[in-house]
Amino acid sequence: MPASDAAGRLGVNDLECLRQIGWLEAALPEPPRPGDFLARVVVHHRASLEVHDGRESFSAKPVPRLRHALGDASQRPTVGDWVWVRARADEWHVIDLLPRRSVLMRGAAGDRYGRQSLAANVDLVLIVVGADRDFNLRRIERYLTLVAGSGAQPIVVLTKIDKLAEGELADFREALAQTTDAPTFCINAKDSDSVAPLLADLQPGQTAVLVGSSGAGKSTLTNRLAGVDLRTGAVRERDGRGRHTTVTRQLVQLPGGACLIDTPGLREIKFTGEEPSETPLFDDIEDLAGGCRFRDCSHQEEPGCAVQSAVAEGKLDPQRLASWRKLNAESSQRQAEAQEFARRQSRKASRQR
Ligand SMILES: Nc1nc2c(ncn2[C@@H]2O[C@H](COP(=O)(O)OP(=O)(O)O)[C@@H](O)[C@H]2O)c(=O)[nH]1
Ligand SMILES: [Mg+2]
Ligand SMILES: [Zn+2]
Known part of the structure; x- marks a missing residue:
């Protein structure tokens, strides 16, 4: 068990602490059993989860019922989920999920029908697109379709504008304006001043998730917004992809009081079939x-x-x-x-x- 348990810090929820990681309700729900406490999934590993109680993060294992979830991957805990944690045999276990107020899903890769949850309880989905060969309006439309079914609002973030020649940015802006009414930010993700207006737009308590191709600048943007250094990589010349690519989804706290979920690039943007027909x-x-x-x-x-x-x-x-x-x-x-x-x-x- 984490050392802090001995000090009696873990295992007791503090509303103010939970607010720091995006808890929005006025009160805490009744725990399934006395001693159970709430935490938020911040990192999704293959077999375990990293959860956060607003004070610190620790590893917790979902119980078999949640791991299998009747063969529907979208019902398994994902980054952004609020979960009940219980101490059991020297380990922390995730025993249940709270209902989600929003969830970004996609169709699972492969031939069989399936759904995968990319992030739960998010307010904003930042669709990150590089102003280079990554730029593709058709792909942006696919992301917007997924977002339309999520309960979150889309924002388009065009990165790498520092690499554009004079006058090129106007063409990108025009193309985006013809594709979507979503708010659009055109930035150099490496430059704090350039990302400041976007940061100012993220309200305290809000949770945003970044989606986009590998190499689009999601981790660079996360670093600038958070003021920390997660791993980002130089783009390989050949295919434009980042070298130190993000392999897990993770939630980080931003200075202004919002939370941000970085994700690895999606190779395939498949629909779930549950997107609204009227968007x-x-x-x-x-x-x-x-x-x-x-x-x-x-x-x-x-x-x-x-x-x-x-x-x-x-x-x-x-x-x-x-x-x-x-x-x-x-x-x-x-x-x-x-x-x-x-x-x-x-x-x-x-x-x-
Ligand atoms: N010049 C420039 N380079 C950027 C920008 N955003 C990202 N990069 C570079 O693009 C590469 C891939 O960025 P990364 O954040 O790892 O992309 P991710 O795969 O979407 O997380 C890195 O070399 C970054 O330094 C930008 O706005 N301007
Ligand atoms: Mg990344
Ligand atoms: Zn017609």
Whole structure:
């Protein structure tokens, strides 16, 4: 057990301490058993979790029920989760999860349907994109789609603007503005002054998670925001990827009172099939569609299609229309898989009762 237990510090919750790591409720819930206490998952390792009680962090093992969670990985404890911790046989155990107020999920990699929670109880998702070959509007749309189902708000952070030539930044800004209404910050992640406006935007008590490709500048930004030095790496010339890549997700406290979760880059941004079908992401297309002659217009070859007219007039980027079509098709496919998965899960749950 951590040494501090002998001093009687661990094992007793202090509301003020929990606030430091993002606890928002006015009071503490009743523990499942006397002696259980609340902590927040700050690092996610393969077999164990690092949890924090607002004073210090320590390692804790999720009980088997939570590790397996009926084969639904999204229900296992993840970074940002609030958990009940119990002392048992000289070890700390995570025995239960508190309900999440938001959770950023993606479809699990691989052929079988699955969901993975990337971060729980987050207010903001910072989509970090480098102003270099990393920049890809279609990928940003995919991130925005995931965020739309999370309960958190998106912010786009364009990094590496110090590498741009005169006038190039305006093009990036323009492209972003046509893709999303989300607040956008254009920064040099290595420069404290440059990240200051973003830091000022993160309110005390808020939790933000960083997502984006490997090498986009997430860890560099975390370091600047936190004023500490986590490991970041020089980008390899060949593929633009960071060398000391972040391998675990971790939560750090920021000077202004917000919390930040750094993540490793996602190789695949797969949908869960539970993203809302109505998102502000393609408002421009949905608005235009209101002007189509047919209510169920698919915007392909129908006469009187306002969307196709907008493309012809150069008012709508045809790539954006193609992206909208592709994302819709993919979402419906994943939605069907998600429904099948939900049916299987409820059969499993009823067998366990
Ligand atoms: N010039 C410049 N380099 C940056 C910026 N942000 C990140 N880098 C560099 O890009 C590389 C990858 O950054 P890192 O933070 O490890 O990316 P991560 O994989 O997203 O965590 C490192 O060499 C950083 O120094 C930036 O805004 N400007
Ligand atoms: Mg990193
Ligand atoms: Zn149409």
